[in-house]
Amino acid sequence: MNTLRSVVRGRVWLPGDPGFDTARRPWNLAVEQPVAAVVEAADADDVAALVRHADSAGLGIATQPNGHGATGRTDGTVLLRTGRLDTLALDPSARRARIGAGVSSGRVQAAAARHGLTGLPGSSPVVSVTGVALGGGLSWFGRAHGWVADNVTAFDVVDARGRRRHITADTDPDLFWALRGGGGDFAIVTALELSLHPAPRLYGGRVLWTAEHAPAVLDAYRRITATAPAELTVWFDLLHFPGADPMVALDATYLGDENEARDLLGPLDRLPAPLADGRRIMPVSELGSITAEPTDPGAGASRGELLTGLDDIAAKALLADPIAPLLSVQIRHLGGAFTRPSDSPHGPLTEPYSLYLFGTPMNPAMAEAITAKQHALADALPVSGRKPFTYLNPGETAADAFAPAALDRLRDIKHHHDPHGLFRSNFPVHA
Template sequence: MSAYGTVRGAVLAPGDDGYDAERTGFQTADPHRPEAIVVAEDAGDVRAAVEHAAARGMPVAVQSTGHGLPLPAGGGLLIATRTMTGVEIDPEARTARIEAGVRWARVVAAAAPHGLAPLSGSSPGVGAVSYTLGGGIGLMSRRYGFAADHVRSVDVVTADARLRHVTPESDPDLFWALLGGRANFGVVTALEIGLLPVGRLYGGGLYFDADLIPEVMDTWRRWTETVPDEMTSSVALMPVPDVPVFPEPLRGRHVAHVRIAYTGDEAEGERLIAPLRAVGPRLVDTVGEMPYTDSGLIHNEPPVPMAYRATNVAVGDLDGALVRDLLGLAGPGAPDRAIVEVRHLGGAMAKPPAVPNAVGNRDAGYLVGLLSKLGTDDTGAGALHDRFGGLLAARSRGQVLNFLFGANATPERVRAAYEPETYRRLAELKARYDPANLFRLNHNIPPAR
């Protein structure tokens, strides 16, 4: 028996074959550098790893796909869950049981034959469990709310190395804290989530050239004030590299990419987006009827791992002055190359869920994000993100946890992802369930004193 007891999966130390590959996720900047990695095969492995770490006072980090790494872990124990990929669909109950390493693409594919879909996000390659624990703003969230609002039960290993099956009835406090508290309260090994009766969408992308970007932004801003909750959309300003991986009409251009996901019928969708198409010619227009299994094509995010820095600010509204400021910061002709995305929130996301959870800042109308691809010299990226934060400081309604990565996942920004009363309650529950702050290599909420 190894030092990790009954662990069936690999246990890796620095220098071992597979150590570097296992610690590096989709986000390749500043990967974890743990003392050891347990590649968990099941909940029993997770429980044994937590027991080992707790007995030695080793802090614990968790990683499935590594899309949204917070500050990297130096030392401690990393539990990698990527091999835990079980998915079970119950078409009668309209639920799915998903294990900790499952990506959304697997859930979407398993649910589709039953005419069902999860409240998945823009990228099918993202880990479904970590996304949901952080709230989860999905392609249909204005219609159906946050992904966390649709969780039925949680299987989690807490700091006492106990595997618990948590429901709103069995432990309402822990259930509330897990959904929105992300990795602060234990290692989640599986979720049971509700599925939606959705088999298709009216969706896709409208791509406009640089000269139309100001009008696109102003039109989209005013248009979002009129659309029904069935319409979820965003717009991204992107400098597209001149490389073959991108469609030829977009290469080397600074474009506005309007992303559309509408759960109503095609004819009404066509009518609703007519004002956007009327702005002018599109470089590419992919909006139309699609099966939900193709929904990843709406944002069409690159599946290749990379180093990036990203942050976000939730705001109440979007006016012309803010749009002009964003164009000056990272629009066509701006000195820094970065992606600015504005997501339309509201709708069902602004309403209390049927079962309460800790997801914060539901009153925001828009989420403004900035993403910079990192290279050999990242000084400019840091300065750009500082300017972005200063630009939106006076308008901020807080942060969204799932979009806080790397150096931007500071304690102050994590706190800003919640209303003060929610954060206070989370800290008190942290003191109950993890008083030693074993789970601190994350978007950490320290236990109340």
């Protein structure tokens, strides 16, 4: 492993080096991530040099900007950090951005906002755009514009032979298809090109109530989402933070003006007075403030599902018991452009809602209790049996995200482009 320092120009950490344990940690500190070395690539040429070396030395490479979605399936690999691949170039007239593998969603939003444009951000501004796109990607604006991956027009990659390549639907349709949501199993993405969308006006924010009002809030949520246009996205949240009373919230964004949004969200005006109402006209660069998710690594245990509906029976099951020991139970409204045909491994997303269950496992007993609660809630609700790739947890596999035919095609592409298994995705398609 000492030869790595002569192979790449970026920083290298080996076991025993100061900072090695910090460098190898994923975003989710509940996941133990054993690796043989950590390399922070200086640029795409550095990535290519590392791949050629790893191929000749019989090493595997696991690629992470920060480690969101890490599963710990990295034993014996070189962990590649891509944070220094931070190129960001916007072409406002073409509504397109070239985004390096280490660029965060928040940085893209800040740049796009200056031109009245938006990317396809999720709830957190600190995740990398590339990581989200490789997993398909659910965005605040997915109801209007589909999967994040649907909006990727090209990838710059390093393949398993260490060659830098520009991949489009024309140059390599199979690899392009796989990269648009099939995970990081096929090549190392060093940059991608993403279509941007007009967003001259945005209204949104969080409304928060005490938990006693959860039935009324959920009823209003179901009425709003039953007729919501594609420009409106609303999420329902049950929250129970340590040291605080349980609460319920609605998070909303609307790609339009405030008066239209308030009309569409009219059922909220007939609810009891909230604890807080943070709705406002906002720039797209401030979307991360709505849910205010942590921007530093921490321990977490999640479970994601897709729901086939949210009828009276499901609503009753959702609210039957307190959510503890979970911190949050979130339902996202999908539909809209998600249901359109998609030339990606996921294909169209026909389920109308997603479910995300999250807790913080401070000790083994709490981890067990969180898992049991997640299973109980999922079993009580109408889940479809598949889930978005980015919702997978360390105990799941790619087979939980993709239909059998799509998974077979992904495996064929993996075998063709990386027959020796050089690249190690968080959720390998062959597992």
